[in-house]
Amino acid sequence: MEILELGQKARFEAKEIPLPSSKSESNRVLIIDALTEGQNQIHNLAEARDTQTMIRLLQTNPPIFDVLDAGTTMRFLTAFAAATNQNKVMTGTPRMCQRPIGILVEALRSIGAEIHYMNEEGFPPLAIHGMKEQSQNRVKIRGDVSSQYISAMLMIAPTLPLGLEIELEGKVGSRTYIEMTLQLMEKFGVSHSWEDNLISVKPQKYQSGTFSVESDWSGASYWFSLLACADEGTFFLKGLKEDSLQGDSEIVRIMENFGIKSTFKEGGLLIEKQKVKGISHIDFTHCPDLAQTVAVTCAIIGQKVKFTGLESLRIKETDRIFALQEELAKFNAELKEVEPDIFEVIPSVTMPSEVQIDTYDDHRMAMAFMPLLTKTKVKMEDPSVVNKSYPSFWDHCESLGIQMQKS
Ligand SMILES: O=C(O)C1=C[C@@H](OP(=O)(O)O)[C@@H](O)[C@H](O)C1
Numbered sequence: 001m002e003i004l005e006l007g008q009k010a011r012f013e014a015k016e017i018p019l020p021s022s023k024s025e026s027n028r029v030l031i032i033d034a035l036t037e038g039q040n041q042i043h044n045l046a047e048a049r050d051t052q053t054m055i056r057l058l059q060t061n062p063p064i065f066d067v068l069d070a071g072t073t074m075r076f077l078t079a080f081a082a083a084t085n086q087n088k089v090m091t092g093t094p095r096m097c098q099r100p101i102g103i104l105v106e107a108l109r110s111i112g113a114e115i116h117y118m119n120e121e122g123f124p125p126l127a128i129h130g131m132k133e134q135s136q137n138r139v140k141i142r143g144d145v146s147s148q149y150i151s152a153m154l155m156i157a158p159t160l161p162l163g164l165e166i167e168l169e170g171k172v173g174s175r176t177y178i179e180m181t182l183q184l185m186e187k188f189g190v191s192h193s194w195e196d197n198l199i200s201v202k203p204q205k206y207q208s209g210t211f212s213v214e215s216d217w218s219g220a221s222y223w224f225s226l227l228a229c230a231d232e233g234t235f236f237l238k239g240l241k242e243d244s245l246q247g248d249s250e251i252v253r254i255m256e257n258f259g260i261k262s263t264f265k266e267g268g269l270l271i272e273k274q275k276v277k278g279i280s281h282i283d284f285t286h287c288p289d290l291a292q293t294v295a296v297t298c299a300i301i302g303q304k305v306k307f308t309g310l311e312s313l314r315i316k317e318t319d320r321i322f323a324l325q326e327e328l329a330k331f332n333a334e335l336k337e338v339e340p341d342i343f344e345v346i347p348s349v350t351m352p353s354e355v356q357i358d359t360y361d362d363h364r365m366a367m368a369f370m371p372l373l374t375k376t377k378v379k380m381e382d383p384s385v386v387n388k389s390y391p392s393f394w395d396h397c398e399s400l401g402i403q404m405q406k407s
Pocket residue numbers: 023024025072145146147148151173174177288289312
């Protein structure tokens with residue numbers, strides 16, 4: 001257990017924060033790079049454990065791909081191993097083996113891949129025995145479970161002899177991540193068409209290119225939250241650009257409601273604490289990784305807000321709805337399901353003098369609850385969970401005067 005403290009007043013004067021690189025962009029570029037015949041120049045790959053795991057597995061090519069707890073690494077490498085006709089076992093942490101993969105396995109099988117479940121039907125571990133011959137080029141994939149299945153299929157699509165037509169079924173969540181995939185494919189010379197619910201990619205070669213991974217907007221969200229919860233101050237978030245590939249740049253518009261003014265400058269984004277405007281409803285369908293950050297912010301700063309689009313949160317690193325409900329309750333706040341799939345954050349009215357936060361093996365639980373230390377003393381279980389996406393998170397906190405001590 002570590003204790004986090006911030007002293008008397010939460011005031012941050014013009015602090016510069018160097019952000020990590022995006023793991024989502026990194027993991028896509030690594031797959032594209034592995035599928036490109038020539039040489040690519042890739043800069044700023046993420047230090048995130050999810051990306052470092054992807055790099056290690058691609059470089060060493062062991063017979064067992066153990067992805068640990070990295071969702072994108074699991075889904076992207078499953079499609080990659082099948083499309084490149086490899087024999088692989090795909091596995092991960094116990095939690096990873098509870099995260100569904102059946103939709104992706106079905107899509108891959110339907111185009112000719114041989115994949116077996118080694119344990120429970122629909123879940124890792126998997127035994128992949130390559131793909132003999134592409135049997136067809138049209139697949140149906142439902143869009144309401146995880147966009148990562150769609151991104152995984154899209155990245156291998158141009159390398160398949162018949163290309164691929166993906167028919168998206170039902171509601172499509174995390175659409176911005178599908179767009180990120182397609183835009184990155186375009187940067188490496190691969191074109192597509194997307195009309196209504198049909199994405200088509202013809203057989204074509206990835207062209208060599210140069211790409212520099214952007215700073216991570218999901219990681220940036222915690223600094224927006226910290227400032228929203230603080231008394232006053234400004235931060236300069238280094239490396240953020242207005243025209244980002246990442247849907248989590250939506251945090252700029254969301255946090256405007258909670259008093260954070262954003263101004264893009266040379267080399268990054270200046271955020272300043274101003275007056276709270278308030279908002280009644282936020283939909284997280286296309287930015288699910290921001291939900292924890294914003295829920296904790298609302299609970300701390302006294303904003304009662306409706307949240308929708310949280311369906312995918314139950315199958316991420318942990319059941320994030322349950323985890324949020326449990327931890328918010330520790331300082332008398334709630335994430336209440338008021339109607340099916342409609343939640344309301346009921347903010348805290350009385351703050352205990354100390355709160356103990358559990359992190360559920362989820363990096364975003366640790367980072368999202370960090371701003372609570374603007375109001376009380378926080379004890380946090382296993383803060384090192386941040387390594388999944390943001391290994392330098394606590395160093396950056398320390399540079400702001402946030403103390404971490406072991407109890
Ligand atoms: O493709 C990606 O890089 C991601 C897609 C999202 O997952 P879902 O599509 O499962 O919502 C997001 O939550 C995850 O952190 C990263």
